[in-house]
Amino acid sequence: FIAAANPATMLALLDELETKEEQRANWFRMAQKLGEDLDTAERLIAELDQRLIEYAGIATREARRVAELEARKVNLSKLSVGEVMHMSGFSRDYAEGWCAGNDNAIHEIRTAGIKVKES
Incomplete structure (x- = not known):
């Protein structure tokens, strides 16, 4: 070194x-x-x-x-044509249209998976 x-x-x-x-x-x-x-x-x-x-x-x-x-269940009234005519005072055609629309709404709501309680 x-x-x-x-x-x-x-x-x-x-x-x-x-x-x-x-x-x-x-x-x-x-x-x-x-x-x-x-x-x-x-x-x-x-x-x-x-x-x-x-x-x-x-x-x-x-x-x-x-x-x-x-x-939850949605509560929708299921009315007859006669009941709608009596309550609204409108024509049979109007009542039938209302009932058909209500039926369609119930169908679509159920299709979406929402429970419907009809009265």
């Missing part, structure tokens, strides 16, 4: 040491940046988890509400 110790080899060793120290400093800065990025990502994940919990609660409430609405 002493025989190889001359100014040129010492300068080369110092250059190599400086390069290694710069590399170490760069790796350290990169590790710090990655740590900061990880902290930011973990905070974002925590926020998103909280929002997901809130949205799950909303979805559960809305699903319950949909089930309530689907369980």
Whole structure:
């Protein structure tokens, strides 16, 4: 070692040491940046988890509400032509048209999956 110790080899060793120290400093800065990025990502994940919990609660409430609405029955009067003529005071043609329209409405409402309670 002493025989190889001359100014040129010492300068080369110092250059190599400086390069290694710069590399170490760069790796350290990169590790710090990655740590900061990880902290930011973990905070974002925590926020998103909280929002997901809130949205799950909303979805559960809305699903319950949909089930309530689907369980309800719509009450539509099923009247005869004579009853419509008597109540409205209009002609038989009008009453027949009203009854046909009412029947069509009941059919379409049932087709949409809504329960109809006829009275």
